Amino acid sequence: MQKMLLLGDEAIALGAIDAGLSGVYAYPGTPSTEITEYIVSSKIAKEKGVKARWCANEKTAMEAAIGMSYAGKRTMVCMKHVGLNVAADGFINSSITGANGGLIVVVADDPSMHSSQNEQDSRFYGKFAMIPIFEPSSQQEAYNMVHYGFDISEKYRVPVMIRITTRLAHSRAGVGRMAEKEQNKLKLPADLKQFVLLPSIARKNFKRLLDNQEVFEKDAEISGFNKYVEGKDKSKGIIACGIAYNYLMENFQENGFPFPLLAIGQHPVPTNMLKKLYDECQEIYVFEDGYPLVEEMLKGSLNLGKPIHGRLDGTLTRDGELNPNKVAVALGLKDTIGQPIPAVVANRPPALCSGCPHTDSYLALNEVLKDYSKGRVFSDIGCYTLAALAPLEAINTCVDMGASITMAYGAADAGLVPAIAVIGDSTFTHSGITGLLDCVVHKANVKVFILDNFTTGMTGGQPSAAMGRIEAICSGVGVEPEHIRVIKPLAKNHEENMRIIREELAYDGPSVIIPRRECIITLDKRMREKFKNK
């Protein structure tokens, strides 16, 4: 069969479909979004009846996947790195319950923060949970690891993690498929108490997880995803994790690779392999895209052994994505560079689309807030965060999803009243509702703007769980109905919208203002579809 050209994300999606996936659960987040999008729009997945669900947030997605695993079917949950912070409770505890049907947690990290608030390395979460972690170096390997991951998840009854980074997620290459597997039948755990984490049971489960560490390591030795390649020149020994392997090999295409090499694709890393490299080489170089996990492990805090080079000793930068040049310089090879960027080139930061509803919302808010001291707008994460930059410069914070409302609440408690929160519709149902409840319970003087553009805009327009439900949610949580105001953010409504905002600012208590107008990108897409179907 001809190979298919797939993004790393798509390779994982197709791998899962072919390996007998019954359900994928996810909340969008760059660079993980395309995994679930692929399954949502896959004809094969539809024919096979695979459930492909966008969930309210990563925690609900994680728990739904644990539920499907409980019921004996193969399931995958996908998120970006910071999504795992949200899902962490379910994730860590799932290592104690263990799996029944194969359970794969796919986490996409974003070194260099192309589209994120930080560059945390999810492998540390995997290690924390003490489960097997896979780090593919290519799209094909990503595809294969999904098949293998489901197999060992069921064999050892443990959730497994597949960790990728932006570069692999969003890079295309040829992928060959393996034989398709049937989905599992509904089959509850043999021990119906396996998933009851009462202390007495959890202690037993945890012992089993601890005992299995050796088994996981043995597996990583024989699975074929960790490769030891002999080398004649033992002055250096090289360790390359995941995609770092490619950057390394890029530098040795002509003359072949001279040093002993350990290419890591599966954790826990077999001690035997590490020891062999350490014993036979004079110095060790560690390349990993992310935090120095293996490097730190090898070095230990006392650093008493042979020289270990990597991100910790400055051989590589401590932050940022790796690339072939960084690896070359680290190994003392010649660096290459073209011509400098001419001075005339101006930077071009991302910006709100022209005609975006958020712009009109902020123009009204900015003008009203001229009457107050600066620095009181707590924002959240979405397209509307771009208003931090010129020309709008309308917001003062962006921390994590949902933090707009809760930070405004805390600041109002500190005396910053009124405090303004700005949150998107999808972010509101992701993590904003509980914060609003706090405001209601404590009658906080917080004005919450829920920017309802009917979609999850920043990640490309996935459906929003808030669709058609915002007023009901707010009044259900206890916001007074007369302080739930809907406005239409359009230039022609500017005066009217400012009047409504001023009315709510005059009220000493929690208000919700809902500027409502569809994202013009999804509107455009919808219109084109409609036109096409006519």
Place this chain on the structure above:
Amino acid sequence: MKKDIIIAGVGGQGILSIATTIGMAALEMNLHLKQSEVHGMSQRGGDVVSNLRISDKEIFSDLIPFGKADMIISVEPMESLRYLPMLSENGWLITNSVPFKNISHYPEVEKVLTEVKKFKNHVLIDADGIAKDLGSVKSANIVILGAASPYLDIPLEVLTIAITKIFKNKGQEVIDLNLKALELGREFSLKQA
């Protein structure tokens, strides 16, 4: 055969259509391919770039090393200059001459074009104008691809097959318009050479 190509533009300009077409052609020729794309935040009107690598041998890195790109294909002139550190000494700079001004501090266009012209191997083409004359403004990216095609080491017939396959669902008229766009871009480039 090995070509490392940087494709540049602004989020929303659809640079991926160029990458997809070359990619499809590479598949026709049974070449190896890696193509990294930008998704996410920068797609909102920021600068975007795609690293496209095709080769008859195995390709390792998804990223082209600095100073090693054979070609920059850009749908916007200022964006073409942003990636000069990627371009090899004898590489080609092929760019649309029509600026995309979504920032208030966009430099004087003449200054931008002067920088492009300083480069010995360059093609500066009014792709929007050519596409408009053709009656298909959407085909500007294919005009630029046409301008790059003499330096791609991919036979014209193969690019033709690729375009035919990609626009198959849109009907013969769209296929023909894009093939014409490819041809016009190519002619422009060859006339300069």
